[in-house]
Amino acid sequence: MYKYINIFLVSLKLGLLSFGGPTAHLGYFYDEYVKKRKWLNEKEYSDLVALCQFLPGPASSQVGIGIGTIRGGLFGGILSFVGFTLPSVIILMLFSMIFTNSETSFTWMQGLKLVSVAIVAQAIIGMGKKLTTTKTTISLALFVLILSLLIDSLYIQVIALTMTGIYGLIFLRQTSSQSAKIKNELVKLPKKIGFISISLFFLLLMLLPMISSATNNIWLKMFDSFYRSGSLVFGGGHVVLPLLENEFVPQGLISSDHFITGYAAAQAVPGPLFTFASYIGTSIAGIGGGILATIAIFLPAFLLLFGILPFWDNIKSNIYAEGFLKGISAGVVGILIAAFYNPIWTSSINSELDFVLAASLFILLIYFKFPSWAIVLIGVVLGILFY
Known part of the structure; x- marks a missing residue:
C-alpha cells in the first residue's frame, strides 16, 4: 500500500510544480524519477520517452503513466496519471466556472515561463549527454531539430522520428556495445491487457463517430470529439489546439474568446496541456462535462500505452528494435532543443x-543544486516582483 501512496504523492507533487508544457515536464520527470528516486535508469527513461513521443497523445502524461506502471503495475499507472493531472483539472474547471470573464491580470505568470526555460535546458543537457554521444547521433538530433523548426506541419516530428528510427534500424543496431538489458518483470502488465487495450482503442475510434452522428446527444458528441482529438494528436499538447477549436468553436458550443482565454490559462497552470479539455467541457456542460472531457481526451493515451507496454521488454531486447530506438532517442533530443527554442x-x-532571470534560475538549478520546487517558488516571487 505504501508503494501506491508514494506513487500518487510523488506524481501529485509534480502535478503541482510542473510548469512550462510537455517538454518541461520531461525535465521535471527526469530530475525526480531518474536522478533523485532512481525508479528507472537513464536507458529505460530515454526508451520510454522515445516510445511516448512516437505514439499519438500527450507525451509527457504517457511518460508519467508509464513510469507509474513500471513502478506499480496497472493501478500504479492510473495513480500516477491522477496525481499528475488532478491539480490542473481542478484549476481549469474552477477557472471556467468563475474567472472566464474576469479582468484579473496574470502577467506575474512570466516568472513561471522563465522557470520552464531553466528546467528544459537542464533536461537537454542531461539527456543529450546520454543519448547523443557520437557524431552520428548528434547529426540525427540536428536533423530532427532542423525539420521541426523549418517545416510547418502537424506531423513533421513523427515523420522526422520515423526517419531517424529507420536510420537506426539499418545502421545503429550493431554500433551499441550493450543490448538493452531489461528485467522481465519491469512492466507488470499481462499481454492480454495489451491485446484488449489496442482492440478497444481502434474500436472506439471507428464506432464513436457513427454512434454520435446517429444521435443528437451532446454528451456522446462531446465524448467522440475529445476522444478523436486525443487519438490523432502527435507532438504534444500544443498541437491539440486546432483540433479542439475545429470541433467546438464553429458549432457555437464555446465562443472564440472563451476558447483562447482557456488555452492561455492551460499554459499558465502546472500539469498537462491536455487538461484544456477540462476547461472546454466545463464551459459547455458544467462539472459533468469537464469530467467527461478529461476522461475522453486522455483515454486514447491509456489504451495505446497499455497496449504497447506488455510487449515492451520483448521489443527492446530485439537487436533491430534497439537500433530503431537508438535512432529515435537521438531524434528526441532534437525535438527537445527545437521546443526549447519555440x-x-x-x-x-x-x-x-x-x-538575466532565466540564466539565474538555470545557475541555481544546475550548479547550486536547488530542487525543482524551490526554483518554481523563486520563479513565482520573481514574477510578482518584476512583472
Missing part, C-alpha cells in the same frame, strides 16, 4: 531582464 524561448525571453 515555443519556450520565443514566448519567454522577450527582454534582457527575462534572460
Whole structure:
C-alpha cells in the first residue's frame, strides 16, 4: 500500500510544480524519477520517452503513466496519471466556472515561463549527454531539430522520428556495445491487457463517430470529439489546439474568446496541456462535462500505452528494435532543443531582464543544486516582483 501512496504523492507533487508544457515536464520527470528516486535508469527513461513521443497523445502524461506502471503495475499507472493531472483539472474547471470573464491580470505568470526555460535546458543537457554521444547521433538530433523548426506541419516530428528510427534500424543496431538489458518483470502488465487495450482503442475510434452522428446527444458528441482529438494528436499538447477549436468553436458550443482565454490559462497552470479539455467541457456542460472531457481526451493515451507496454521488454531486447530506438532517442533530443527554442524561448525571453532571470534560475538549478520546487517558488516571487 505504501508503494501506491508514494506513487500518487510523488506524481501529485509534480502535478503541482510542473510548469512550462510537455517538454518541461520531461525535465521535471527526469530530475525526480531518474536522478533523485532512481525508479528507472537513464536507458529505460530515454526508451520510454522515445516510445511516448512516437505514439499519438500527450507525451509527457504517457511518460508519467508509464513510469507509474513500471513502478506499480496497472493501478500504479492510473495513480500516477491522477496525481499528475488532478491539480490542473481542478484549476481549469474552477477557472471556467468563475474567472472566464474576469479582468484579473496574470502577467506575474512570466516568472513561471522563465522557470520552464531553466528546467528544459537542464533536461537537454542531461539527456543529450546520454543519448547523443557520437557524431552520428548528434547529426540525427540536428536533423530532427532542423525539420521541426523549418517545416510547418502537424506531423513533421513523427515523420522526422520515423526517419531517424529507420536510420537506426539499418545502421545503429550493431554500433551499441550493450543490448538493452531489461528485467522481465519491469512492466507488470499481462499481454492480454495489451491485446484488449489496442482492440478497444481502434474500436472506439471507428464506432464513436457513427454512434454520435446517429444521435443528437451532446454528451456522446462531446465524448467522440475529445476522444478523436486525443487519438490523432502527435507532438504534444500544443498541437491539440486546432483540433479542439475545429470541433467546438464553429458549432457555437464555446465562443472564440472563451476558447483562447482557456488555452492561455492551460499554459499558465502546472500539469498537462491536455487538461484544456477540462476547461472546454466545463464551459459547455458544467462539472459533468469537464469530467467527461478529461476522461475522453486522455483515454486514447491509456489504451495505446497499455497496449504497447506488455510487449515492451520483448521489443527492446530485439537487436533491430534497439537500433530503431537508438535512432529515435537521438531524434528526441532534437525535438527537445527545437521546443526549447519555440515555443519556450520565443514566448519567454522577450527582454534582457527575462534572460538575466532565466540564466539565474538555470545557475541555481544546475550548479547550486536547488530542487525543482524551490526554483518554481523563486520563479513565482520573481514574477510578482518584476512583472
